[in-house]
Amino acid sequence: MPDRVYRAAPPGALRVEPLGELTAIFDRRSMQTHLVVPPMPEILAAIGAEECDAATLAARLAARFDFDGGDDVQMILAERLSELAAMGMVARA
Amino acid sequence: MSAVQTFVDLLAGRREASTLEPRDWDGVIGIARSEAMLATLAHRLEVADLPPTVAALFADQRAAAAVAQRQALWEAEMARRALAPMGIEFVLLKGAAYAAAGMACATGRQIGDLDILVLATDIRRAENALLNAGWEWVKSDPYDDFYYREHMHELPPLIHKSRDRMIDVHHTILPRTHRITPDALALVSDAVTSASGFAVLNPADMACHCAAHMLADGDLQGGLRNLWDFHSMTWEFVAANRGFWDQLGARARLHGLQDAVQRAARLSRDLYGAVLPAGWNGPETTDCWFRQRLVARDDWGRVTRPLLEQAFYIRSHWLRMPPTMLAQHLWTKWRKR
Amino acid sequence: MRHSIRIAVGPVHFRIGSDWTQPIAALKQLYVSYPQDEARPADATVRLFAARPWRRWVRPSVHIGGDFVVPDALPLPLSMGLLAAEMGMNLQVALGWRRHMLLHASAVARDGRALIMSGESGSGKSTLAALLGEGDWRLMGDEFTLIEPEGGDALAFPRAVSLKNEAIAEVAARVDAARLGPLMTGTPKGDIRHLIPRADAIAAMHEPARPALLLFPRFGGEAAIESMGEGEAFVRLTEASTNYVALGEAGFAALTRLVRETPAFGVSYPDSATGIALVEQLWAEAAK
Numbered sequence: 277m278p279d280r281v282y283r284a285a286p287p288g289a290l291r292v293e294p295l296g297e298l299t300a301i302f303d304r305r306s307m308q309t310h311l312v313v314p315p316m317p318e319i320l321a322a323i324g325a326e327e328c329d330a331a332t333l334a335a336r337l338a339a340r341f342d343f344d345g346g347d348d349v350q351m352i353l354a355e356r357l358s359e360l361a362a363m364g365m366v367a368r369a
Numbered sequence: 370m371s372a373v374q375t376f377v378d379l380l381a382g383r384r385e386a387s388t389l390e391p392r393d394w395d396g397v398i399g400i401a402r403s404e405a406m407l408a409t410l411a412h413r414l415e416v417a418d419l420p421p422t423v424a425a426l427f428a429d430q431r432a433a434a435a436v437a438q439r440q441a442l443w444e445a446e447m448a449r450r451a452l453a454p455m456g457i458e459f460v461l462l463k464g465a466a467y468a469a470a471g472m473a474c475a476t477g478r479q480i481g482d483l484d485i486l487v488l489a490t491d492i493r494r495a496e497n498a499l500l501n502a503g504w505e506w507v508k509s510d511p512y513d514d515f516y517y518r519e520h521m522h523e524l525p526p527l528i529h530k531s532r533d534r535m536i537d538v539h540h541t542i543l544p545r546t547h548r549i550t551p552d553a554l555a556l557v558s559d560a561v562t563s564a565s566g567f568a569v570l571n572p573a574d575m576a577c578h579c580a581a582h583m584l585a586d587g588d589l590q591g592g593l594r595n596l597w598d599f600h601s602m603t604w605e606f607v608a609a610n611r612g613f614w615d616q617l618g619a620r621a622r623l624h625g626l627q628d629a630v631q632r633a634a635r636l637s638r639d640l641y642g643a644v645l646p647a648g649w650n651g652p653e654t655t656d657c658w659f660r661q662r663l664v665a666r667d668d669w670g671r672v673t674r675p676l677l678e679q680a681f682y683i684r685s686h687w688l689r690m691p692p693t694m695l696a697q698h699l700w701t702k703w704r705k706r
Numbered sequence: 707m708r709h710s711i712r713i714a715v716g717p718v719h720f721r722i723g724s725d726w727t728q729p730i731a732a733l734k735q736l737y738v739s740y741p742q743d744e745a746r747p748a749d750a751t752v753r754l755f756a757a758r759p760w761r762r763w764v765r766p767s768v769h770i771g772g773d774f775v776v777p778d779a780l781p782l783p784l785s786m787g788l789l790a791a792e793m794g795m796n797l798q799v800a801l802g803w804r805r806h807m808l809l810h811a812s813a814v815a816r817d818g819r820a821l822i823m824s825g826e827s828g829s830g831k832s833t834l835a836a837l838l839g840e841g842d843w844r845l846m847g848d849e850f851t852l853i854e855p856e857g858g859d860a861l862a863f864p865r866a867v868s869l870k871n872e873a874i875a876e877v878a879a880r881v882d883a884a885r886l887g888p889l890m891t892g893t894p895k896g897d898i899r900h901l902i903p904r905a906d907a908i909a910a911m912h913e914p915a916r917p918a919l920l921l922f923p924r925f926g927g928e929a930a931i932e933s934m935g936e937g938e939a940f941v942r943l944t945e946a947s948t949n950y951v952a953l954g955e956a957g958f959a960a961l962t963r964l965v966r967e968t969p970a971f972g973v974s975y976p977d978s979a980t981g982i983a984l985v986e987q988l989w990a991e992a993a994k
Contacts, residue, residue: 293962298937302958306443394747402773423747429804436954
């Protein structure tokens with residue numbers, strides 16, 4: 277599952293509401309409610325408007341959070357992106 | 370006047386909502402619910418003069434139908450995300466197609482499973498792509514499974530693991546064992562792209578499929594709603610293109626669906642007041658059985674003529690299979706119960 | 707249908723039809739003081755029917771239907787026809803109502819503010835609500851509470867309260883016998899008896915109340931209070947709502963606002979008296 281590239285949801289599609297330890301996300305396109313915990317909200321915020329793969333995401337997150345953008349992190353992020361795609365919140369580009 | 374006749378008259382515009390007594394609404398709403406057409410009625414009567422509680426109920430229904438339609442179109446989008454990377458093209462059918470194409474009959478329409486049409490050669494790859502993307506088989510018994518694969522025009526139903534919604538993948542629009550065999554290749558190759566980006570059947574094929582689904586495929590369950598779809602779409606197509614009836618006639622002949630399409634047209638004239646061109650108004654004495662079956666509900670929403678319902682169940686199966694196979698199928702079905 | 711009755715409960719107007727007279731007669735007695743409006747169109751339809759014509763008389767068993775039917779549901783004997791009617795009303799509202807967010811919760815109100823208790827059968831939410839309703843609280847409902855999506859108010863849905871097993875004696879000791887329906891034994895949930903809400907609760911059934919406290923009661927075990935975060939309350943309430951999904955973004959907004967604006971607690975209690983004391987304690991703190 278190496279370098280899959282993903283696209284974020286268009287602006288306004290996701291309504292993100294933090295609720296204490298959880299974040300509730302309503303996808304206006306699917307009418308689905310997703311309940312997620314870190315690092316999902318952070319990943320969604322970091323994807324941005326252009327297409328993005330796990331490597332790019334790792335670098336962006338490393339700039340804001342305290343870990344090194346090494347291979348392990350990339351693999352983890354690739355899995356998370358795949359889960360977000362299954363939920364429909366990002367799409368494979 | 371029966372509640373079902375009042376309901377049909379309201380839809381057809383032959384009756385004003387303001388002429389109903391408060392208690393008439395119980396029957397009309399009951400019929401509408403049992404035909405899965407309450408939101409359709411609510412849209413039809415959006416600006417009518419209604420008792421306040423009926424107006425409020427109708428507003429609820431319109432809002433709920435809009436939510437449900439988004440959910441249904443999302444299923445189409447997720448199917449696209451699963452199939453496009455494999456190069457598998459598909460055509461949306463029925464409710465999802467009407468919604469994707471922004472058609473009038475989609476307004477307030479309840480959409481059930483997602484129905485898509487793929488080329489017969491793509492069916493195995495489509496199956497795999499969907500299974501990999503989170504769909505799984507609906508649990509069934511081996512006989513039903515076998516029946517689906519061998520004789521029906523679709524894969525056994527698939528349901529998505531987390532979204533819990535079904536998709537039906539067809540490779541033709543009537544079962545392989547059916548007496549009539551529409552031209553599936555033509556349906557796909559002559560499909561058109563709707564504004565939303567999804568492929569849908571071209572107008573004449575869409576009307577053919579609607580008639581086939583109602584008359585040649587089903588046992589007339591949901592008949593009033595399917596007939597309303599046919600009525601609404603043919604009206605819309607004719608308004609955009611005066612040559613539509615001729616095109617419809619030609620396509621119906623190509624698919625061997627002339628009888629179904631002409632009967633659907635006559636029924637939409639008889640129930641909903643459609644105006645048909647010359648050559649489409651032919652008298653057909655067996656229409657009366659269909660009309661009776663379509664309006665066989667009382668004002669508590671119950672089917673009033675169960676024997677007639679049975680007759681149609683057997684008829685629809687008779688159309689789908691050769692008689693010896695029918696006997697075997699019905700016997701197995703009965704034994705299992 | 708042969709026998710029928712129309713009943714208005716909160717914003718919902720039911721028409722209930724039956725192949726037998728007994729369930730209708732029982733409903734007439736329970737709902738005698740509810741508003742009657744023969745002319746108003748029905749919002750929801752319940753049908754109590756025999757599967758075959760002869761089953762009206764031979765081993766009569768009542769199937770529950772109406773706008774919505776649960777396929778393969780087991781029927782009830784005619785002796786429990788009233789229970790079938792009440793289940794039918796729950797079913798039609800749970801599956802069909804779209805104007806408000808439905809929570810599987812009881813609610814009582816004081817000074818225009820609502821205490822909402824969400825829980826499964828057996829949590830004690832109905833019993834607690836009934837007992838509080840006999841004190842200085844207004845009973846809003848024992849089975850469903852409605853939340854208005856626009857403004858967030860709680861609306862009452864005060865049906866006859868369904869008391870089960872030990873709760874029957876506990877409540878019967880405090881009320882006039884005329885407010886109790888027939889005792890039904892041997893039901894799938896044990897003994898059941900219905901309590902007619904107090905007259906003032908019925909009269910006030912259209913008055914909204916502002917949600918002020920959200921409790922998740924658990925009957926049995928030591929008295930305990932556990933504060934509940936917004937996230938957990940949100941998840942539990944989505945599980946307790948039959949129409950959350952159908953409401954789309956309006957439902958999401960309503961539930962988000964409810965959990966953010968209303969303090970939530972899990973409460974365990976060994977008996978009703980303790981339960982009520984814990985409720986009053988939490989209410990007093992929430993009022994500050």
